[in-house]
Amino acid sequence: xxxxxxxIKVHWSNTLVYRVNFLLMVVGPVLVFFxxxxxxxxxxxxxxxxxxxxxxxxxxxxTYHLWTMIIMLISRSYNFGKLxxxxxxxxxxxxxxxxxxxxxxxxxxxVSRLLIQIFIALFCLFILMTTFSQYFNNFEAINLAKGLxxxxxVSVFWFSLQYLIGLxxxxxxxxxxxxxxxxxxxxxxxxxxxxxxxxxxWAARLLDYTPFPYVTFVPVKMIMGSGGDLLxxxxxxxxxxxxxxxxxxxVWRKGLxxxxxxxx
Amino acid sequence: xxxxxxxxxNFKTYQKEPGFAGTLKSFFKRxxxxxxxxxxxxxxxxxxxxxxxxGPNGAGKTTLIKMFTGxxxxxxxxxxxxxxxxxxxxxxxxxxxxxxxxQKSQLWxxxxxxxxxxxxxxxxxxxxxxxxxxVGELAELLDVQKLLNVHVRKLSLGERMKxxxxxxxxxKPEVIFLDEPTIGLDLIAQRNIRQFIRDYHHRNHxxxxxxxxxxxxxxxxxxxxVFILEGEKxxxxxxxxxxxxxxxxxxVVFDFENSVEExxxxxxxxxxxxxxxxxxxxxxxxxxxxxxxxxxxxxxxxVEFNTEKLPIERVMKTVMxxxxxxxxxxxxx
Numbered sequence: 365x366x367x368x369x370x371x372i373k374v375h376w377s378n379t380l381v382y383r384v385n386f387l388l389m390v391v392g393p394v395l396v397f398f399x400x401x402x403x404x405x406x407x408x409x410x411x412x413x414x415x416x417x418x419x420x421x422x423x424x425x426x427t428y429h430l431w432t433m434i435i436m437l438i439s440r441s442y443n444f445g446k447l448x449x450x451x452x453x454x455x456x457x458x459x460x461x462x463x464x465x466x467x468x469x470x471x472x473x474x475v476s477r478l479l480i481q482i483f484i485a486l487f488c489l490f491i492l493m494t495t496f497s498q499y500f501n502n503f504e505a506i507n508l509a510k511g512l513x514x515x516x517x518v519s520v521f522w523f524s525l526q527y528l529i530g531l532x533x534x535x536x537x538x539x540x541x542x543x544x545x546x547x548x549x550x551x552x553x554x555x556x557x558x559x560x561x562x563x564x565x566w567a568a569r570l571l572d573y574t575p576f577p578y579v580t581f582v583p584v585k586m587i588m589g590s591g592g593d594l595l596x597x598x599x600x601x602x603x604x605x606x607x608x609x610x611x612x613x614x615v616w617r618k619g620l621x622x623x624x625x626x627x628x
Numbered sequence: 629x630x631x632x633x634x635x636x637x638n639f640k641t642y643q644k645e646p647g648f649a650g651t652l653k654s655f656f657k658r659x660x661x662x663x664x665x666x667x668x669x670x671x672x673x674x675x676x677x678x679x680x681x682x683g684p685n686g687a688g689k690t691t692l693i694k695m696f697t698g699x700x701x702x703x704x705x706x707x708x709x710x711x712x713x714x715x716x717x718x719x720x721x722x723x724x725x726x727x728x729x730x731q732k733s734q735l736w737x738x739x740x741x742x743x744x745x746x747x748x749x750x751x752x753x754x755x756x757x758x759x760x761x762x763v764g765e766l767a768e769l770l771d772v773q774k775l776l777n778v779h780v781r782k783l784s785l786g787e788r789m790k791x792x793x794x795x796x797x798x799x800k801p802e803v804i805f806l807d808e809p810t811i812g813l814d815l816i817a818q819r820n821i822r823q824f825i826r827d828y829h830h831r832n833h834x835x836x837x838x839x840x841x842x843x844x845x846x847x848x849x850x851x852x853x854v855f856i857l858e859g860e861k862x863x864x865x866x867x868x869x870x871x872x873x874x875x876x877x878x879x880v881v882f883d884f885e886n887s888v889e890e891x892x893x894x895x896x897x898x899x900x901x902x903x904x905x906x907x908x909x910x911x912x913x914x915x916x917x918x919x920x921x922x923x924x925x926x927x928x929x930x931v932e933f934n935t936e937k938l939p940i941e942r943v944m945k946t947v948m949x950x951x952x953x954x955x956x957x958x959x960x961x
Contacts, residue, residue: 460697
């Protein structure tokens with residue numbers, strides 16, 4: 365554990381060197397995305413608070429997207445291109461020699477970022493709750509705790525997925541296009557833009573066989589008090605995380621045979 | 629200690645014709661080529677020896693080091709280093725080796741070296757007391773006590789190389805792989821690093837495998853030299869035998885009072901002139917040294933001359949131009 369803790373501290377020190385850059389990377393895209401979604405839904409509702417689309421009034425929709433933003437602030441990883449670049453430029457060689465694996469190094473980096481992101485998310489939540497209190501009427505602290513716990517597990521899902529995409533660099537050299545496509549598709553299919561209960565029923569039923577609803581829709585609904593059973597959601601996420609990590613193990617073993625340790 | 633038999637590595641690369649048309653063509657149809665980076669390679673290095681791996685760029689030196697350290701998986705052959713197969717990346721093996729890369733920093737660029745050392749202390753599970761003692765000793769040997777708390781990016785290349793070396797030696801490795809440890813350093817820094825490696829080896833009796841483009845590194849540190857050409861081992865033996873490959877020739881440098889034209893007397897001895905033709909370097913067989921020197925002194929306006937052993941760079945250059953020389957040397961060895 366000491367190895368992990370020391371590495372996390374070094375990651376924090378390193379993050380603090382470029383703190384403004386880090387803060388902008390964490391908060392910037394989420395805020396921009398949030399305002400785009402708010403403008404879009406405001407136009408769809410034509411600013412009318414009486415109209416309902418499905419079960420959502422304009423106010424419900426804005427509350428949904430405020431919680432989506434908090435979930436994203438915690439769960440989204442911001443360095444998916446780094447592993448790919450490190451493999452391509454041969455920087456991972458160091459972690460093939462140290463008695464601390466590349467996965468451990470990347471995982472500590474993820475944990476260090478996650479802890480900072482949780483702090484940022486809670487700070488943003490406090491600001492939002494004091495500024496837009498009208499959108500935070502109907503929630504209970506226990507539901508908030510459940511949703512935030514799910515968000516932390518969702519972040520492990522994102523990390524595993526992005527680590528897997530990064531490892532594809534052993535074959536593809538550049539993986540950022542795949543990472544961007546995967547992220548955009550998952551944001552759409554997880555209910556980040558449109559709540560999944562507004563999807564056609566067949567599509568929503570199909571998505572139940574994937575991990576995507578648990579990435580955004582379920583945690584948000586959990587906070588809003590209608591997300592179902594916490595253990596079912598956790599079980600589903602853990603199942604998909606395990607699947608991803610089994611694939612990671614397979615891809616790592618195969619990919620390493622192709623590694624050339626460039627630049628040395 | 630280090631043994632490998634028939635160890636080889638092939639890389640698959642694809643060829644792309646230049647220009648946009650080439651890019652388009654390679655998008656639809658790629659022509660792959662398998663390149664043999666290291667051909668079946670055998671070596672045995674006993675414990676405590678320093679061996680120099682010598683060869684031109686692309687000869688396969690670094691690929692060998694990568695296979696020995698477990699960075700690259702060999703395409704075939706066997707390798708055993710202190711009882712481990714490096715390709716398996718056993719943590720116990722990784723704790724016993726170190727790799728110093730002159731062209732690549734392993735330290736955290738934006739942090740002081742001491743932060744990286746503390747991280748390595750945890751990775752290698754070095755006890756606090758041993759760690760402090762080791763940092764103190766190495767910092768003193770390398771004279772870097774004042775640099776440990778300076779951000780790595782603010783260090784000069786020579787200073788950075790010293791702390792890089794320090795970081796690789798904190799865990800007292802049994803086998804050290806040095807890949808171009810003095811590359812890019814000025815002459816004084818090169819000498820300091822060499823001196824340190826020599827002292828360190830003397831104190832710790834570790835096994836060292838060194839690759840370098842600077843022959844001075846190999847001459848100063850290694851008694852045994854392995855010469856690689858196009859992925860193949862072409863010479864493995866005593867450094868003196870390698871130096872004498874071109875026979876018992878002496879390198880003689882003549883300085884002239886003024887510019888001298890090409891002289892028929894000099895032509896048989898492979899003359900190397902300076903730009904203004906006031907200095908020439910000749911390779912003269914030992915048995916004709918006296919006779920030829922007297923003739924040159926009589927015919928040309930010599931102001932100074934000196935004799936030295938043929939530099940190993942010249943030997944290597946000649947050997948690369950005429951690899952057949954190596955076969956006879958290898959037979960003698």
